[in-house]
Amino acid sequence: MGNLDRRTFLKTTGLGSAMIGLSGGVTALGLSLPATNKLPRWRGFNLLDFYTSRPLRLPRQNSRRLSTEDDFKWMSDWGFDFVRIPIQYPCYINFDQGTDRTNRVTPEEVVSFNEPVIAEMEKLVYMANKYNMHVSLNLHRVPGFCVNSGFYEPYNLWKDEPAQQALYTHWEMWAKRFKNISEKKLSFDLINEPCFREDMNDQFSKKSALPGELYRKIVQGCLDVIHKHNPNRLVVADGNNSGGLVTPELIDLNVAQSCRGYYPGVVSHYRASWVWENPDDAPMPVWPGTIDGKYYDRKSLEEFYRPWIELVEQGVGVHCGEMGCYRETPHDVFISWLNDVLGVLTENNIGWGFWNFRGDFGVLDSGRKDIEYEDWYGSKLDRRMLELLKKY
Numbered sequence: 001m002g003n004l005d006r007r008t009f010l011k012t013t014g015l016g017s018a019m020i021g022l023s024g025g026v027t028a029l030g031l032s033l034p035a036t037n038k039l040p041r042w043r044g045f046n047l048l049d050f051y052t053s054r055p056l057r058l059p060r061q062n063s064r065r066l067s068t069e070d071d072f073k074w075m076s077d078w079g080f081d082f083v084r085i086p087i088q089y090p091c092y093i094n095f096d097q098g099t100d101r102t103n104r105v106t107p108e109e110v111v112s113f114n115e116p117v118i119a120e121m122e123k124l125v126y127m128a129n130k131y132n133m134h135v136s137l138n139l140h141r142v143p144g145f146c147v148n149s150g151f152y153e154p155y156n157l158w159k160d161e162p163a164q165q166a167l168y169t170h171w172e173m174w175a176k177r178f179k180n181i182s183e184k185k186l187s188f189d190l191i192n193e194p195c196f197r198e199d200m201n202d203q204f205s206k207k208s209a210l211p212g213e214l215y216r217k218i219v220q221g222c223l224d225v226i227h228k229h230n231p232n233r234l235v236v237a238d239g240n241n242s243g244g245l246v247t248p249e250l251i252d253l254n255v256a257q258s259c260r261g262y263y264p265g266v267v268s269h270y271r272a273s274w275v276w277e278n279p280d281d282a283p284m285p286v287w288p289g290t291i292d293g294k295y296y297d298r299k300s301l302e303e304f305y306r307p308w309i310e311l312v313e314q315g316v317g318v319h320c321g322e323m324g325c326y327r328e329t330p331h332d333v334f335i336s337w338l339n340d341v342l343g344v345l346t347e348n349n350i351g352w353g354f355w356n357f358r359g360d361f362g363v364l365d366s367g368r369k370d371i372e373y374e375d376w377y378g379s380k381l382d383r384r385m386l387e388l389l390k391k392y
Contacts, residue, residue, distance in 0.1 A: 035309075037349040038317035039256055042134050043392070044075060044082030045357035046322060049124055053088045053141060053151040055095045056117045064358060064365060067124065070377065071357065072131040079390055083133045084321055084353040085124065086192060088141035089170060090151055092117040104152045107162055110143045111169045122177065129185045136236065136321065136353065137174060138189035142167050147193040147242055148274065149203040157218070158196060158210060164218055167191075172225035179229040187234035189258060189321060190222050193243040203274050209241035212249035219250060227254075238321065239308075246307045251316055261323020261345070261352060263304045266291045267337050271328035285329055287337040298340040309348045320345055320352040324361035327368045335388060342392040354389065363389065 047067050050056075060066065075083070090097075094112040095105050128135045140146065144155045144163030155163040171188065178186055194215060199205035219237050226233050236256045240247045243260040250257060262268040267287060271279040288297035312318050323341065325334040345352055358364040363386050364379045373380035 034348050035313040037312050037351075038315060039319050039351065040134070041346075041349055041351040042082035042319060042353070043351050043389075044080040044084070044133065044353055045363075046084045046086055046353050046355045047071075047124070048086065048356055048359060050085065050087040050091050050121060051140060053090045053146075054101075055093065055097060055114070056091045056120075058116050058120065060120075067127075067357070069127060072127055072133065075133065075357070076131040078386065081133055082136070082351065082353055083128050083357075084136040084138055084189065085121070086138045086140035087121065088146070088151070089139060089143065090141065092121065105154060107154050107166065110154065110166050113173060118173075118177070125178070125181075125186065129181075134184065135186045136189045136319075137178075137186065138192055138321070139167075139170065140192040142191050143170065145191065145194070145197075145200075147195060147197075147207075149201050153200055156200070157191075158214060164221060167218070168221050168225050171222045172229070175226040175229040175233065183230075183232045183234045187236055187256075188222075188226060189236040189238065190219060191238060193238050193260070194240060195242045204277055207242055209245060212240070212247055215240060215247055216249040216253070219253060219255060223254065234317075236317075236319065236321070243322070246311050251311070251314060256317030256319060257308075257311060258319050258321035259305070259308045259350075261320045261341050263301065263341075264291070264294075264296055267296070267329060267333065268325045270326060272326045279328075285333050285337075287333045287340070298344065301340055301344050305344055305348070305350075308350065312348060312350065318350050320350055322355045323352050324355040327360045327366045331368060331371045331384075335384060338385070338388060342388070346392045 048065050049067050089110070090105065092114050093109055094114050095109045097103050125135050125137065141151065142157060143166035144153050144157030144160060157163045157167065171190070174188065194210055195207040196210060197205050197207055223235060226235060234256065235254070236258050237247065237250055238258045239245050239260065243258065246257060265275065266283060267285040269275045270285050271282045273279060276282050283292040285291055289295065308318050325338065342352070354361070354363070356362045358379070360366060363382050364376065366382060368382065371382060371384070374383045
């Protein structure tokens with residue numbers, strides 16, 4: 001991707017239990033009141049147990065990526081009530097990638113479900129529910145599309161009807177599987193960060209927004225199969241153009257919309273290898289301050305989130321499904337930026353799911369080199385970050 005494409009990507013995507021919404025109002029003193037979000041202000045983390053495009057084989061080897069019951073205990077004790085589980089569909093289908101990972105999945109294999117792996121996913125949902133966590137089940141890679149590269153797709157979701165039908169087959173499977181779980185405990189996040197990609201196999205290829213009517217058509221197809229099995233299931237559609245843009249064409253549908261907490265990407269994804277072809281080209285982030293010729297501060301965040309705040313005011317549920325900062329961002333800059341992002345979201349009754357709980361962005365074992373960790377039962381805890389999250 002050229003420099004202009006990368007900057008456009010960072011800018012446009014945000015990378016560069018009351019269920020009745022009330023509109024905002026004005027107090028007797030003339031002060032504006034924020035609208036009441038149709039969604040609860042869930043707060044929590046993304047869990048990466050099934051964030052892989054490799055078909056899973058059981059039993060799984062011990063891994064720091066796998067969530068434990070202690071993780072849920074800690075999240076609950078710290079006051080969090082939400083987990084989002086991003087899943088790449090190849091991990092739960094019957095498919096042999098081969099030892100060199102060159103075998104290509106066929107359309108028939110795309111809908112050949114691996115029951116034992118799906119049962120493991122089900123256990124994770126129930127474990128989260130046990131600790132009073134609302135679960136957002138998200139398909140991060142769907143048949144024919146992923147915002148990231150790394151897996152050959154047999155077709156294109158945005159162009160090919162068979163890919164769309166395969167997506168509906170996946171969501172119908174999940175809808176049947178969890179048809180008896182309350183919408184208060186489980187919601188479905190349909191497609192992670194939808195966008196057009198010029199080259200599905202090049203992570204640096206240019207991305208652009210989808211036509212709203214096309215996105216609406218596919219969301220409606222998912223709704224039809226999901227609500228056939230549970231008409232009350234809460235369904236979430238990620239923002240257009242990699243999660244950054246409100247989708248007006250979805251407002252009259254029975255779906256919530258999900259934004260991202262990665263703006264500006266020059267702060268949140270400093271030196272991230274999947275964003276920068278040469279990480280050494282990434283400008284040093286500051287907050288607030290000028291980066292690569294543009295000034296950023298809390299006001300710029302308020303401007304970025306204004307369309308999402310207006311969506312809440314229109315009675316559409318809004319949640320920030322992902323937010324966070326890669327471990328290379330200087331910690332003081334990260335904390336200052338995060339305080340402002342959380343402040344803007346909280347003042348407008350928008351909850352969030354931090355990416356991630358454990359790992360490069362996480363509160364545990366992030367690998368940051370510019371902080372002192374607290375030992376936490378064998379893990380490394382970023383206490384300063386945790387206390388800020390708990391504050392909001």
